[in-house]
Amino acid sequence: MNFKEMLKLADGIVFEKTGQHLDDLQAAVLRGTLQRETYKHIAKDFDCSESSVRQVGSQLWQILSEELGEDVNKTNVRSAMERLQVSLFSNVVQDYVGVGSINICGEGRHPPDIPNSHPPSQETANPQPTKTLHQDLSEMPELGNFFDRTSSLQTLTTWILQQNCHLITLTGISGIGKTSLAVQLVQQIKHEFEYAVWYTLDEFPTIDKFQSNLIQLFSQSEKQDSSPTNQKRLPLIKYLQKHRCLIVLDDIHNLFCSGELAGKYKPQYEEYRSLFKQIEKLSHQSCFLLIGWEPPKEVPQLTSENTPIRTLQLTGLDTAAAGEILRDKGLAEIDNCEALIHRYQGNPLWLKSVATLIQELGIGANDLLIDDTILLPEDLKDVLQQQYDRTSELEKQVMSLLATENQPVNVAKLLQNGQISSSDLLNALQSLSRRCLIEKEASFYTLPPVLKQYIKTRRSQLTNIDSE
Template sequence: MNLKEMLNVADRIVFEKTGQHLDDLQEAVLRGTLQRETYKEIAKDFNCSESRIREIGSELWQILSEDLGEDVNKKNFRSAMERLEISIYLNVAQEESVQINSVNICGEARHPPNIPNSHPPNEETSNSKPTKTSHQDLSEMPELRDFYDRTPELHTLTTWILQQRCRLITLTGISGIGKTTLAVQLVQQIKDEFEYAVWYTLDEFPTIDKFQSNLTQLFSHSEKQDSSPTNQKRLPLIKYLQNHRCLIVLDDVHNLFCSGELAGKYKPEYEDYRTLFKQIEKLSHQSCFLLIGWEQPREVTQVKNQNTAIRTLQLKGLDIAAAREILREYGLEESDNSEALIHRYQGNPLWLKSVANLIQDLGGGVTELLPNDTILLPEDLKDILQQQYDRLSELEKQVISLLAKESQPINRAKLLENEIIPASDLLNALQSLSRRGLIEQQTNFYTVSPVLRQYLHRNLDGSDALP
């Protein structure tokens, strides 16, 4: 939902509760909240007291909380509306699935006001499918703390998994960009659509035998509980994926791959995962694997045909509005340079938190500590970048150092003119660096982010200044 649609839904909820539509001041509070304005800013815009705005906000949050069945407040209003949208989407997808396999006598669905072609959350219909027993092992899934707006990405992943029935999805991106946080939010929203929902971190189950054994043990144990057979035989993993609708998330999948090589090359002891992922892609089944990591398997990157059951989402930085929410938590939202700071650190949540924490500790401001496009590299941020740099092959290090010397995007033809790196090797390195999210490509031009360029410059020659 966009801002106007969210206001329309809120207006419907308030009208059903009070018999009155939103007045101008109530709408201003909701609109300001969605635009991430403070109560003080909203009051100033509307020429009234901050206490009056807070009072109106409190009344609205109470009404919305009662209707949506959760504690709604200024901080989570946007995310509550996004969860409502996902709930509506899931109900529609569920009904459409049922109607495909049954006779729809009326051919007409009920829709809530202002939300076309959808059903309100928690609405019971005569066509709802029977609830299946849900078995979940999410003990390794991190707790969701701060979640910043990722509505388009959530919608894309939800569509791929629930509507398009993709079997293998990779979620990649540079460290700190928010891959795991996004996946946790996704799993929380769609897990009940599956008979099994499982989250494994691959540093805990590195070998294929141990990983498959843990999965099949979960399946066979739950089947015994459900059917109580006298002698249940454990099946191959693929059979369980065919017999049941499963969502299996593998986090830190980059631990399967070699350091010092181009992206996605398996360590010798983990080559069997290649066979598993090919099975998941090729064989018919009704389950979905979501792979999260800095790198993805090479067999996945080679698939570009949208008719296949494989998809890849490379996560980028937050937009300005969402990134400002981070700066607001550190008291930096009023800074005139906040937007420039967000661009400089590419909207990367972890990078922004790191530099905002340093600014807060030093007791300064953005303009004072980051004048003239200065890049600060806190020690924890340098450690994060070092981990990613250490994974690169020597060839990639050579190529990224060439890019780091240029403050502007450099044409691929110019890169190929270098007399050190053969053309074939250079192109392979550019492809690998792009897959890692360490360089940016626009048509035939390549560049390195200011943060990474500053780090590389210091890492290569110890200098603190940009070239």
């Protein structure tokens, strides 16, 4: 069900209830919600206050709840609307289908919007039984522009379908395209599984709520499939052993502490560690795909093919794919776009941000390539700040040291500063690497140019504040 279909259905519901069609802000709230945007982000795009957006959203969910007969909110609006669509479609079909039979009405009486309806042939009247597919992908974003990730897509597909990996982490700095890649992956392989589920961990934070939600999905679908009189709920791992499941957990970093080294669980989420250990160690036929800015601490960056656990750290797009972003933004006139792409490391979000700024201000893109200028639009600084604020004070110290270096440096050079012990330095470098905030080549480390510019700008702003 695409956005236009959902907008049309929602508009009909609102008109039926209020006598008025959706206004622009209501439509913006619905669109933003389906794209997993926060009310703050929707308000910024619509140039109004967050409280106004929140109030409009609340009123819209209330109208939909009353008309659909269930509690509709920001987290389940897509699934609720899709259930309504299925219900409406089923009612139409039932008007044309004989009770207890799959025979469609005779010639000349085709159900509306169902073309070429004919009595089934003997071959199609008794189809071979197929594996039941159960999905809960209501939280999965729609697939927008997907830039070429053929190699990464093939790697993940091989790990999941051929090597039967139990636990895979997909990491990368914000904006690099982790979620887009995962959506494309799920769309391609979901039919290989009995269950395909996508959850965002800011919506299901506690282990009890998460497991309960999954077990409820399993138990309800089993009851529908087999109609037992008494269906006893099993531990989660039993369902994963009984069925082949693909379970995607997005924003995995929400389980971990800010201000600590990467992958340290918040106290209330420690039980996820035991769950992931079970998923890794026990025998089953399912796969968990974890997506986020950093992996759990117990998941190594380098893994062996002899283990059922893998890590894929996503890097930037190649020049050809990244060039599509610049062309979409009207920057086709750049003589040598490779320099700009390299400067922003092929990061789709970073490139879109700077391309939008260049386009809106009418800056000559080629002029930026002369003196290695690195622009930091406000929306890009906001994204970088989110990840910078998650780091520990030790990591901030190391990044500050790296920001002063013009060339990659080794551990010995960093230790010359004398401010950080060798043990602390190594732990900080490992954590920064797991967060994808530094680059490593052989035994030398460096900061990405964009992050280096951000830290320099931040340091300058703090110095100005202190001088005042």
